[in-house]
Amino acid sequence: MDNQRIAQILEEMADLSEIIGDNTFKIQAYRRAAETIFRLNEPIQEVWARGESIPGIGKGIRTLIEAITPDGESPELVRLRAEVPAELIKLTRIPGIGPKTVGRLWQALGVRTLEEVKQAAKEQKIRAIKGVGAKTEMLLLRGIEKAEMPKERWPLIEALSISEEICARLRDYPEVKRCEVAGSIRRARELVKDIDLVVMTEAAPAVAERLKTFPGNIEVVAWGEEKISFRYASLQPIAVDVRLFSPEQFASGLVHFTGSKEHNVFLRQRAKEKGWKLSEYGLEDERTGEIQTFEQEEALYAALSIPYFTPELRDTEVVGGDAFWKAATAASLEALIKQEDIQGDLHMHTTASDGGDSIEAMARAAKKMGYRYIAVTDHSQSLKVARGLTVEQLLQHMEAIRTVEEKLSNEWGEPFYILRGAEVDILPDGTLDYPDEILERLDLVIASVHTSFKQSNEEMTARILRAARHPFVDIIAHPTGRLIGRREAYGLDVGKLIEQAAVSGVVLELNSYPERLDLSPSYLRLAQEAGVQLAINTDAHHTDGLAWMALGVKIARKALLRPAQVINTWPPEKLFQFLARHRKHWRKR
Ligand SMILES: [Zn+2]
Ligand SMILES: [Zn+2]
Structure with missing residues (x-):
């Protein structure tokens, strides 16, 4: 029996014991032993044959290992498996769900099947269990629903x-x-x-x-x-x-x-x-x-x-395919946008709404990426599920952003700009979720759709075009709203949005969040050809999320985008001028 198989058995025993609610020392001993054995450079039996002992593997675990049959079955594992409902074990494969949580569910609710867990989640019984929160309930529900979908891609x-x-x-x-x-x-x-x-x-x-x-x-x-x-x-x-x-x-x-x-x-x-x-x-x-x-x-x-x-x-998916490969030169490839061209990220969330990190943490992480500016764009008031900010909260938030901007610029001895922004919901009728006098005070306004996805194509297109014409809207975020593998794009006529953007100067986003990648390369290409300005943003909800920029840039490269048309490759001065001009242009009308 090789070390890997033994480690695997011990891991599974640890998981099952944890679901059952065995004592913590035993569980930890299994896990430590599994880790040690996985890293051994020679078969464990040989070590024992020399009469040596292995730190972390006591007599009890040794007996368990020696009981494993030549074809890899462990009587103890078989016994443990029989104790736990088979379907519950599957739950541990949902990202974010560990055996401890599964054990709590089982003990508190007596659930035995995925169907029962799903039902309990829908009835919000899971969040009521001690040590389990609403987030876990959501993960479970989503995970089970996902597992039910046949998956070819x-x-x-x-x-x-x-x-x-x-x-x-x-x-x-x-x-x-x-x-x-x-x-x-x-x-x-x-x-x-x-x-x-x-x-x-x-x-x-x-x-x-x-x-x-x-x-x-x-x-x-x-x-x-x-x-x-x-x-x-x-x-x-x-x-x-x-x-x-x-x-x-x-x-x-x-x-x-x-x-x-x-x-x-x-x-x-x-x-x-x-x-x-x-x-x-x-x-x-x-x-x-x-x-x-x-x-x-x-x-x-x-x-x-x-x-x-x-x-x-x-x-x-690269625009042009074979013809592109044949015609490309070192110089033409060099002209495409690269990660190093990116100077800032204009869409992110903080703990003020549904993000996981503070303004300062996001700014520090952005600085580490070599950026010179970011925009903090938390959700607007009607988006209650994402803890959108009321007008009053937004005004306070803007103050807080300014304070962090000053503090960090002083600390770093050079300006680091944090634009006071918001991701403002486009309401079903195309109006925006904050009054104009508030929007006007923001440095950057992102508008996007998060509700009433099922509108007809005409309604949805009219709704988004109305926002795209709004004088204070700078960027339309994740324009089609698709969630890859989860939700189709809503009924927006993207061609019309691109036409509108070319006229009104509103910027269209390439949202780099891996589930979105929205706009996709073919639309980006159309937008570039129409002379529309673009922004590649991460929509990060925590500091780690900022790293998705690399993926966004790859998608942009498939569309053969060049840096000049992507506003967050611009130095801060040029970006601010552009944003100011965009607004002034409208005020004249
Ligand atoms: Zn959004
Ligand atoms: Zn967002």
Whole structure:
């Protein structure tokens, strides 16, 4: 029985004991032992055979381990599993839900099935349990509803976090030199079918062998010495393909398994023109059979005399597709927007409404990203679910923002601008959720729709266009309102909004929150061609969320956006002038 399988069994025993409500010391002992065994460099039996003991693994746990049968069954685990309703165990796969919470549910409400948990959540019985809050109730309800939907495609954000979790564990193996997420996730596709990982190792068979019993691997689908495909236990199982390459083959392997298929065809054609054959193992000279290998992707592209395409540009979603790849030059790619061009983030929330961090924490995190300004844009009064601010609260909030701005600018010895903004709801009739005299006092007004999604196309389009014409609205945020894999866009005629924006000068947002990515590349392209100004924002609700800018920039690159048209690449002076002019322009009318 190998160490990994033993660690897996102990982990599961810890989870089950926690659900049952066993004593904490026992649970912690299981977890510590699992961790220790997972990190051992040799089979645990060999250590014991030498008569050595292992710190953290006492007599009791040793007895449990020695009772595991050769085919990997543990009598103790079987006993524990029988005690806990099988469906409840599934709940621990919902992000944010741990075994302790599941145990509390079970004990307090006696629920045994997902259906019963869902019902209890709907009746708001879960939030009443001691130690469990309304947030957990919401996570449970959403998690169960999600699990009920058949899943052929995964939203990028979910696949990304699962794949990074797997890669992180793989990097713990001494044989693994590198692990990269490849495939459509690396190309920043909105929805992905499976997870592709490319691993650099000089001991492929050993890694493949380990992966057979990788924690979370619930079924091996295909197995070879260079490749293993398995189903990974998430809330719903997701297909994972791991390809193993030697260091010198790594770059060609990574290119191959990043795709897209169409981009690979383009690369192979270029290789052919040079008398070479491109495969995942390198570039083969068709006459001599000699194989050139690469450790860096850039070197492979250079050998083909092709400018280096970052992964998102290899996706078929990139504007122009094949024609774009063929025509691109190093200079044309260099002209596209990059993360380093971004000077600020103009959409974020704080603890004043539904965010998790203070104004100051957000500003400090933004400064770390190299920004020179941000806009704090908490929700407006009618959005009660997001604790929107009343007029009075907003005025206080604006004061608080100014205080932080002064404090940090002094501390840093240079101005750091925090725009006093708001994300103002566009009400069903297209009017805004604060009176004009309040909007006028804000530095930046974002307008967006969060309610009455089911309006007809005509109503919704008229509603948003009305806001886009409002003299004090600077940005229309997440214009289509879609939530990838969860909610369709509402009935907005985006073409009309783009036309309107070109006339009124309102800025359209590319919201980088992974579930939104709104506007999508094809609309961004239309907007750019119509001369509309754009803003790439994160809509961060906590400091970590600011990092989603990188994803937004990738989406913008797929639309071939250039920095000049994206207002948050501008230095502060230019941005403020633009915002002031936008308002003045309207006052004249
Ligand atoms: Zn919003
Ligand atoms: Zn927002």
